[in-house]
Amino acid sequence: MAPALVALDDVALDDPAVDTQQLATRGSGFWRRLMGLSVRPILLAAVLGMLYLWVQAQTLDSIERRVLNPHRIRIDLWDHVQLSLIATALTIVIAVPVGILLTRPFARWIKPIGLGLGNFGQAIPSIGLIVLLALWLGIGFWTAVIGLVVYATLPILRNTIVGLDGVDPALKEAARGMGMSRLAVLGRVELPLAVPVILAGVRTALVLTVATATLATFIDAGGLGGGLVAGIKLNRPALSLTFGVLAAVLALFADWVGGIAEEVLRPRGL
Amino acid sequence: MPDTALDSRISSEPTTSDSATSLAPAAVPAGTGGATIQLLDVTKSYPGQVAPAVDHITLEIAAGEIVVLVGPSGCGKTTTMKMINRLIEPTSGQILIGGTDVLKLDADEHRRNVGYVIQQTGLFPHMRIAENIGLVPRMLGWSKRRTADRVEELLEVVGLPPGEYARRYPRELSGGQQQRVGVARALAADPPVMLMDEPFGATDPITRDRLQNEFLRLQREMGKTIVFVTHDFDEALKMGDRIAVLGPQSVIAQFDTPEAILAAPANDYVSSFIGSGGQLKRLGLMPLRDADLRPVPARKDLSQITIDASLHDALDLMLESGQDKVLVAADESGEGEVFGSIRLDDLMAAIADDSADDPSDDPTAKLDPSAGS
Numbered sequence: 001m002a003p004a005l006v007a008l009d010d011v012a013l014d015d016p017a018v019d020t021q022q023l024a025t026r027g028s029g030f031w032r033r034l035m036g037l038s039v040r041p042i043l044l045a046a047v048l049g050m051l052y053l054w055v056q057a058q059t060l061d062s063i064e065r066r067v068l069n070p071h072r073i074r075i076d077l078w079d080h081v082q083l084s085l086i087a088t089a090l091t092i093v094i095a096v097p098v099g100i101l102l103t104r105p106f107a108r109w110i111k112p113i114g115l116g117l118g119n120f121g122q123a124i125p126s127i128g129l130i131v132l133l134a135l136w137l138g139i140g141f142w143t144a145v146i147g148l149v150v151y152a153t154l155p156i157l158r159n160t161i162v163g164l165d166g167v168d169p170a171l172k173e174a175a176r177g178m179g180m181s182r183l184a185v186l187g188r189v190e191l192p193l194a195v196p197v198i199l200a201g202v203r204t205a206l207v208l209t210v211a212t213a214t215l216a217t218f219i220d221a222g223g224l225g226g227g228l229v230a231g232i233k234l235n236r237p238a239l240s241l242t243f244g245v246l247a248a249v250l251a252l253f254a255d256w257v258g259g260i261a262e263e264v265l266r267p268r269g270l
Numbered sequence: 271m272p273d274t275a276l277d278s279r280i281s282s283e284p285t286t287s288d289s290a291t292s293l294a295p296a297a298v299p300a301g302t303g304g305a306t307i308q309l310l311d312v313t314k315s316y317p318g319q320v321a322p323a324v325d326h327i328t329l330e331i332a333a334g335e336i337v338v339l340v341g342p343s344g345c346g347k348t349t350t351m352k353m354i355n356r357l358i359e360p361t362s363g364q365i366l367i368g369g370t371d372v373l374k375l376d377a378d379e380h381r382r383n384v385g386y387v388i389q390q391t392g393l394f395p396h397m398r399i400a401e402n403i404g405l406v407p408r409m410l411g412w413s414k415r416r417t418a419d420r421v422e423e424l425l426e427v428v429g430l431p432p433g434e435y436a437r438r439y440p441r442e443l444s445g446g447q448q449q450r451v452g453v454a455r456a457l458a459a460d461p462p463v464m465l466m467d468e469p470f471g472a473t474d475p476i477t478r479d480r481l482q483n484e485f486l487r488l489q490r491e492m493g494k495t496i497v498f499v500t501h502d503f504d505e506a507l508k509m510g511d512r513i514a515v516l517g518p519q520s521v522i523a524q525f526d527t528p529e530a531i532l533a534a535p536a537n538d539y540v541s542s543f544i545g546s547g548g549q550l551k552r553l554g555l556m557p558l559r560d561a562d563l564r565p566v567p568a569r570k571d572l573s574q575i576t577i578d579a580s581l582h583d584a585l586d587l588m589l590e591s592g593q594d595k596v597l598v599a600a601d602e603s604g605e606g607e608v609f610g611s612i613r614l615d616d617l618m619a620a621i622a623d624d625s626a627d628d629p630s631d632d633p634t635a636k637l638d639p640s641a642g643s
Contacts, residue, residue, distance in 0.1 A: 174392025177357055177465075178406050178455075179382030192396045267396035269439030 033263060040256040044249050051245050055238070064236050067227050073246070079222030080250060083141070083213045087148035088206045095153045095205075096198065099160025100186065111161065118154035126151050126212045134219040144213070144221035151212055152205040159201025163194030192267045199265060203258030210251040224250065304333040304495030305368035305462035307354060312363030314349055322361070323349050325519035333368075333462075334493035338510035340500055340543070346520030347499050351465050354497060355384045367463055382406050385456030385464035385494070389471045391448040393440040399425070399451055400436040406459045424454040427488065446477035453485065457492075466498045470505070482508055503543055507532070507551060515540050529555055549621055554582035556620055558598050563610030566597065574599045577609055581617050588614060 060068060095118075102111045121129075130147040137143045167190050175185040214225035224247040231239030309329040315322035324346045331337045339347040352358040354365060356377045365372050372380050386392075393402050400421045407417040425432040428450040430443075440448055449470060456464055469485075470478040486509065489496065498509050506513045507528045514525040517539055524536035532552040535541040544551070558577050573591040575584055577598050587596050595613040600606030 168390070170388060170390040170392055171394060173357060174386070174388055175394070177355055177381055177386035177388070177392075179378045179380070179409055180405075181378050184409075189394055193394075269396045269398070269441060 030263070037256065037259055037263065040252065040259075044253055044256075047245065047249055051242060055242060058238055060238070061236075063234055064238055067230050067236075067239050068242060072227070076222060076224050076226055076243070077246065077250070079216075080210070080213050080224045080247070083144055083148065083216055083221065083223055084206065084210045084250075084254065087145045087152060087209050087213070088202070090145065091149045091152045091156055091205055091209070092202060094149065095156035096160050099157045099198075100164065100191075102157075103161055103164040115154075115158065115161070118157045121150040122154040127215050127218065130215050130219055139219040139221070141216075141221045143219055144216035144223075148209050148212055148216075152209045155204040155208065156198070156201040159197050159204075160194070163197030163201075164190050166197060167193045193270070196262065196266050196270065199258070199262045203255060203262060206258050207251050207255045210254045211247070214247050302460050302462050303493040304335070306333050306366070307331040307463060307495055307497065308364070308366040309350070309354070310364040310366070312350070312353060312360045312365060314346075314353060314358060315361050322519060324353070324360075325521055326363070327520050327522065329514060329522070329525070331495055331497065333495050335511045336489065336496040336498055336509055338498045338500060338506040338513045339516055340503055340506040340510075340513055341516035341520075342543075343501060345516045345518055347501075347516050348467055350516070350520045351467060351497050351499050354463070355381050355386055355465055357381075382409055382459060383461050383463075385459075385461040387449075387452050387456045387464065387466045387469040389468040391440070391445075391452040391472075393448055393451055393455070395440050397439075398436065399430075399438050399440065399443070400432075402440065402451060403455045403458050405455065410459055412459075420458060421454075424457060425451075427457075428454045429484065430454075445473050446481060449473060449477075449481060450484075453488075457494075462495060464494050464496045466496060468500050469498075471500070471502070478505075485509075503545065504551070507555060515543055550582055550585075552621060553585055553617060554580050556581040558584060558612065561598075561612060561616065561620065563598055563612055564595075564616070565610060566608050567595070567611055572597045572611065574602055574608070576601050581612075581620055584612055585614075585617055 055068065058064075066072075098114060101107050102114045124132075126147070129150060130144060133143050133147045133150075137146065171189055171193070172185055175189045176182075180188065213223050214228060216223045217225035217229055224243050227239050227243030228247065231237060231241070231243065307329075308331070309327055312324060312327050313322050314324040327350060329337070329350075339350060341347045349358055353360045354367075354372070356372065360373065367384075393399075394405075397405075400418070403421045403424055404417040407420055408414075412420070421436065422432040425435055430447060430450060435443070435447070435451075440451070443451065449472070452469065456466075470481045473481060482505070498506075500506055500509075510528055512525060512527055513531055515523045515531065515536075517523045523543075524531055524540045529552065531540065532544060532548050532555070535544055535548075541548075558575065558579055558581060561581060572593060572595060573587050574597045575587050577600060584596055584598075588594060594615075595611050597608050597611050599608045
């Protein structure tokens with residue numbers, strides 16, 4: 001099994017034409033997509049600029065100033081990013097292996113159960129889920145992370161299963177027929193070919209997590225939701241608007257990063 | 271009725287199975303010839319099905335021989351083939367390659383020593399051509415350098431200059447080129463045995479014809495033992511040293527040389543499989559090179575045919591030119607040497623007395639004509 005997993009990247013031949021061929025492989029479509037991807041951050045920066053100018057034009061009272069200041073925003077933003085990244089990373093670590101297991105022949109019968117649990121996690125209203133978890137585990141950062149993981153599991157789990165199931169059976173059989181072990185077929189054929197679909201699921205989960213993390217404030221786990229909720233409770237629309245826009249921009253930015261990751265990590269040759 | 275009496279010859283064939291350790295030779299791609307394959311009373315039945323998919327098949331394949339399993343869809347020919355590399359495990363029976371019982375080997379190790387070509391090419395789209403071909407040698411523990419050398423050599427052999435193709439991805443190749451890479455990949459570790467499952471089925475007729483010819487030329491140098499599955503009887507006639515016509519449940523209806531099957535189909539099932547034009551197909555298997563030519567006639571207005579053509583081609587030219595004889599020459603241009611002529615009567619005579627006669631000196635035809643039924 002071990003030699004089957006040896007990387008083969010260097011079964012290459014000295015060939016001066018390699019560089020041009022690599023470019024041709026990535027293709028003009030690759031660069032065009034990258035160009036398309038550069039539009040998003042420019043638009044987001046413009047939105048943030050407009051938000052800044054608008055806030056500057058407001059006369060803020062003392063309550064608003066206490067929430068709407070660079071220091072507080074930085075802390076909330078950082079909490080929000082931490083929540084989202086840690087939750088997404090944990091979701092990947094849990095959902096991808098489970099997805100792999102559920103596609104193995106011996107586990108096919110529990111696949112509907114696994115998917116059902118994922119559906120269940122996502123079907124519970126997110127706010128309810130987080131509050132229920134807080135009642136059980138107490139408030140705080142990690143409770144919020146757990147809630148986000150439960151909530152974001154489905155897209156990654158489902159896409160892992162769909163991606164692996166979508167690999168051409170003829171390729172799997174060819175791999176077995178060449179003498180690859182089951183593990184080698186998984187690692188060298190199935191997973192690389194499923195990467196685009198899995199990444200799409202990760203991207204969805206990431207956006208979902210960033211958006212849902214605004215609810216973490218209800219169980220004292222920080223994030224951009226704090227300012228948003230404060231604005232509603234204290235009847236200060238400027239606060240809600242500012243933090244709401246910040247959260248939306250962050251979610252769109254996360255989606256953009258996910259898009260870049262899909263572009264870069266997609267196996268070449270597909 | 272099925273003729274499998276080959277034992278005397280099998281033992282005399284050189285059989286080496288240590289191909290993985292042989293150093294790749296320079297000119298000829300293969301260092302190792304073939305090994306015998308024996309299926310002894312092999313059965314595959316699936317739970318819940320009354321009739322077995324493969325019912326007690328016994329098949330002995332001599333080293334260096336191409337045996338084509340031909341039969342309609344669902345007759346079990348692919349199942350039979352896949353049991354040889356154990357993608358499907360037999361329910362009972364024995365499978366020996368070079369005298370070794372493969373059912374006792376580690377399945378993964380065993381498969382690395384059996385070349386496998388499938389219709390859909392099976393190339394991994396995310397790996398470059400060089401990686402695809404180098405997979406099995408690397409699994410067998412070859413060094414990177416040796417693998418790279420072998421990859422380069424094989425790409426040359428299948429007519430794809432490595433400088434141009436090694437670093438490409440499969441989708442950047444045409445269907446025919448992909449199938450060549452598929453063949454190169456199966457040959458990579460120089461296995462004594464190759465299994466080919468409708469390898470040229472997905473290509474257009476012109477490409478298929480070319481791939482078939484190239485492969486036969488290659489096989490003449492390599493002498494692998496090849497099990498070739500197809501549902502196309504004409505392809506079977508072309509590729510097979512011997513053909514096993516399979517009925518339902520992989521029961522052998524007839525197992526013989528293409529010439530013998532055409533000359534004397536064992537039963538109606540085989541006849542129906544041959545279809546119409548059986549005698550024409552026989553002519554197609556008879557090369558002019560082996561025919562007894564008449565002296566060059568005085569007439570110079572006759573059409574010329576190359577000596578590399580078959581009697582069928584000669585008949586075709588007679589019909590086309592409206593004459594009952596044609597000249598056989600080194601080439602068709604009329605400039606090369608003229609060897610003689612052949613007449614319509616000769617074709618009829620060839621068909622009439624062919625059955626007992628060895629129709630071919632083809633070096634790939636290792637079979638004793640007396641094995642014919």
